[in-house]
Amino acid sequence: MSTRICLIRHGETDWNATRRIQGQTDIPLNETGHAQAQAMAANSAHYDFSAIYSSDLSRAFDTAQAVAARGGLEVIKLAQLRERHFGIFQGLTADEAAQRYPEAYAHYKGRDLNYGFETGESLLGLAQRVTEAVEWMVRQHSGQTIAVVCHAGVLDIVYRKATGRALHAPRDFAIPNCALNWFRCDLPGGDGQGWHLEVWDGQTHLSRAPMESVE
Numbered sequence: 091m092s093t094r095i096c097l098i099r100h101g102e103t104d105w106n107a108t109r110r111i112q113g114q115t116d117i118p119l120n121e122t123g124h125a126q127a128q129a130m131a132a133n134s135a136h137y138d139f140s141a142i143y144s145s146d147l148s149r150a151f152d153t154a155q156a157v158a159a160r161g162g163l164e165v166i167k168l169a170q171l172r173e174r175h176f177g178i179f180q181g182l183t184a185d186e187a188a189q190r191y192p193e194a195y196a197h198y199k200g201r202d203l204n205y206g207f208e209t210g211e212s213l214l215g216l217a218q219r220v221t222e223a224v225e226w227m228v229r230q231h232s233g234q235t236i237a238v239v240c241h242a243g244v245l246d247i248v249y250r251k252a253t254g255r256a257l258h259a260p261r262d263f264a265i266p267n268c269a270l271n272w273f274r275c276d277l278p279g280g281d282g283q284g285w286h287l288e289v290w291d292g293q294t295h296l297s298r299a300p301m302e303s304v305e
Contacts, residue, residue, distance in 0.1 A: 093228040093232055093275050094236070094274050097248060099239075103119055110181065115181060119153065130270065134237070135161070139235055141237075145167070145172045150241060151167060170220070170226075171238065172240075173244065175207070202258075203258055216243055220243075225275075272292070
């Protein structure tokens with residue numbers, strides 16, 4: 091039996107606005123981010139979510155709280171839904187990272203599957219973590235509809251598994267803040283064949299959204 095999942099990237103932060111890499115640094119929503127969360131929550135209020143999950147980072151949790159407040163649900167925190175850990179890149183803009191760590195930046199731009207930013211997390215590690223988290227939620231909510239508030243890196247992994255896009259392929263799809271992205275998961279196994287994309291980038295409730303994602 092399928093589980094429908096509405097995956098939502100958190101609202102904007104000041105580091106998003108200045109294109110600074112957050113990773114697992116706990117940066118709060120800014121004024122725009124709070125407004126995006128409220129608009130998204132109003133747009134999603136007619137969906138009957140059985141549960142709402144969130145990364146334990148505040149920008150995701152506070153976004154999820156806006157949804158939960160309308161449905162009378164409690165947000166369930168899952169650390170496995172955190173953004174990728176970008177190690178030595180966290181706190182830097184892309185330009186700063188390229189200047190300070192040119193070799194590491196080449197690994198980053200080339201989507202090296204095994205590179206972990208010295209103190210961070212590899213793409214393969216992120217993919218395994220996200221896959222395990224999604225499949226665990228699906229097992230808990232077979233036949234139900236749930237909301238999951240997370241981060242660009244998490245959405246990137248789920249999108250690729252649902253569409254068959256390779257992990258090392260360039261990201262050529264937008265991941266806007268607070269858009270509604272719908273997936274269906276049948277969970278026949280860990281190969282992604284039971285993951286299906288229904289709607290991507292539903293953001294009629296938003297006045298603007300960046301085309302590029304800064305994690």
